[in-house]
């Protein structure tokens with residue numbers, strides 16, 4: 001049964017958190033936190049998303065707050081460091097915050113930057129990690145097929161674990177996957193899973209080697225597990241730049257997957273300038289323990305969004321709720 005809107009709004013708090021570095025064009029992360037019978041949960045679709053897309057994120061928040069978690073098969077999850085599209089001189093400072101992570105995901109193909117910028121950033125990450133560490137890159141669909149081939153060829157010398165969403169469409173992913181097979185660089189799909197009408201199309205079309213799954217956009221832990229079960233491909237659980245409350249949802253999803261061959265993109269609390277929990281979900285020795293968190297009352301108070309932003313978020317939440325209650 002769906003939680004009532006009154007139940008949700010009763011505990012809902014809107015917080016606004018500055019990022020340490022610009023990430024996917026944003027400098028402040030706004031989220032709604034509320035408490036269900038299972039504990040605190042997070043609703044944080046990106047502000048530009050329409051209500052229909054955001055409604056899946058509300059489904060996820062309700063699932064995590066109101067439904068029992070699935071059986072957990074591990075009590076900690078290995079995670080990767082996430083490196084925003086910063087200049088090479090900042091790479092070591094950013095990576096120092098991800099203690100013990102043996103894998104780094106490097107953001108590439110940032111608007112306004114060049115392939116030379118990407119090469120310099122990936123080179124700096126490789127120098128930081130040494131020969132043993134793993135490097136994956138994420139282009140967020142920013143290249144066409146030719147650009148992707150050229151870029152992957154230029155970056156392959158740094159030894160790439162995989163390339164995430166090099167191009168925007170499933171058809172382009174299929175093409176680039178054929179073109180780079182000889183280099184031994186696998187292709188992972190992210191936006192083609194979480195923003196697609198059919199999240200399994202990319203797998204059926206054999207357009208990716210790996211699927212990235214995110215709990216909030218896929219409608220929650222249980223829906224994401226159902227998709228995972230049908231995918232037939234290796235999976236990586238990743239975050240949507242959430243507070244520790246949303247990261248906890250991702251950790252519970254990762255902990256419930258039968259196989260977890262890759263480090264997960266759940267160490268992103270470090271990209272925020274502060275967290276809502278006094279005991280944040282950040283990596284220790286490259287892994288994060290699976291647990292729920294309770295936001296600190298003082299932080300909720302001190303970092304409350306402005307009255308205008310709060311009204312905007314609660315109205316959005318209510319519209320999404322009506323879509324789900326349909």
Ligand SMILES: O=C(O)CCC(=O)c1ccccc1C(=O)O
Pocket residue numbers: 024080081082105138140190238239240241264265266268
């Ligand atoms: O996977 C990671 O390392 C961190 C999460 C991440 O990159 C991300 C965070 C918010 C929105 C989009 C993305 C993405 O993977 O494209």
Ligand SMILES: [Mg+2]
Pocket residue numbers: 138140164165190191212
């Ligand atoms: Mg991605």
